[in-house]
Amino acid sequence: MQALTNRSKMVSNKQMTFLERLYLVSIFKGMLITISHFLKKKATISYPEKHRPISSVYRGQHVLKRDENGAERCTACGLCAVACPAEAITMVAAERKKGEENLYREEKYAAVYEINMLRCIYCGLCEEACPKEAIFLTDRIVPTEFERGDLVYGKDILVEPMEKSKRIDVSKRQTPDVLEFKTHSEYAHNQLWDPKKSLQTKKQSH
Ligand code: SF4
Ligand code: SF4
Numbered sequence: 001m002q003a004l005t006n007r008s009k010m011v012s013n014k015q016m017t018f019l020e021r022l023y024l025v026s027i028f029k030g031m032l033i034t035i036s037h038f039l040k041k042k043a044t045i046s047y048p049e050k051h052r053p054i055s056s057v058y059r060g061q062h063v064l065k066r067d068e069n070g071a072e073r074c075t076a077c078g079l080c081a082v083a084c085p086a087e088a089i090t091m092v093a094a095e096r097k098k099g100e101e102n103l104y105r106e107e108k109y110a111a112v113y114e115i116n117m118l119r120c121i122y123c124g125l126c127e128e129a130c131p132k133e134a135i136f137l138t139d140r141i142v143p144t145e146f147e148r149g150d151l152v153y154g155k156d157i158l159v160e161p162m163e164k165s166k167r168i169d170v171s172k173r174q175t176p177d178v179l180e181f182k183t184h185s186e187y188a189h190n191q192l193w194d195p196k197k198s199l200q201t202k203k204q205s206h
Pocket of ligand 2: 073074075076077078079080129130131132133134135
């Protein structure tokens with residue numbers, strides 16, 4: 001049969017000599033290759049003690065951001081879940097009660113918000129889709145787990161801490177292109193949140 005490529009090799013059926021049957025030359029060659037690798041620079045690193053440098057826009061573990069007053073930005077609009085090609089995001093929306101204004105920025109919030117890290121492909125589409133700048137991917141690496149259930153992250157892991165000193169910095173993701181995009185005030189993403197304006201709109205609609 002004719003070969004499809006020219007990579008095939010003819011196999012020789014020649015009888016091996018006594019010296020060849022001792023395999024000494026082959027063993028010596030193999031040892032030389034092994035020893036030469038000891039002298040070469042290692043291709044691996046001792047993770048997690050050592051980390052490789054990563055891009056400033058590396059897409060790792062998500063964070064749900066709070067606003068400057070500490071209120072959760074997410075309004076459970078569901079756009080991130082719709083945009084997610086892996087169907088990794090689920091949420092349950094709830095209505096903000098009186099006295100919870102300091103916890104949730106708008107009248108609707110996510111009572112439950114979960115990302116299945118086993119499904120996530122870290123594409124970043126949830127970040128792009130979010131009109132409230134509530135979800136960002138960060139340079140934090142998702143650790144491995146023994147149980148599948150431990151990789152379904154809820155709000156306890158995703159929402160950043162209330163303390164300002166412990167907030168997750170996402171400023172590195174504000175590349176020149178992103179900053180330029182934010183100058184376009186016609187996009188809802190870029191309109192400043194004004195709670196008074198929102199209340200007026202609500203009253204007018206009643
Ligand atoms: S990064 Fe992509 S796959 Fe992961 S949750 Fe966001 S949209 Fe879904
Ligand atoms: S993270 Fe953003 S897109 Fe997703 S539900 Fe919250 S506000 Fe909507």
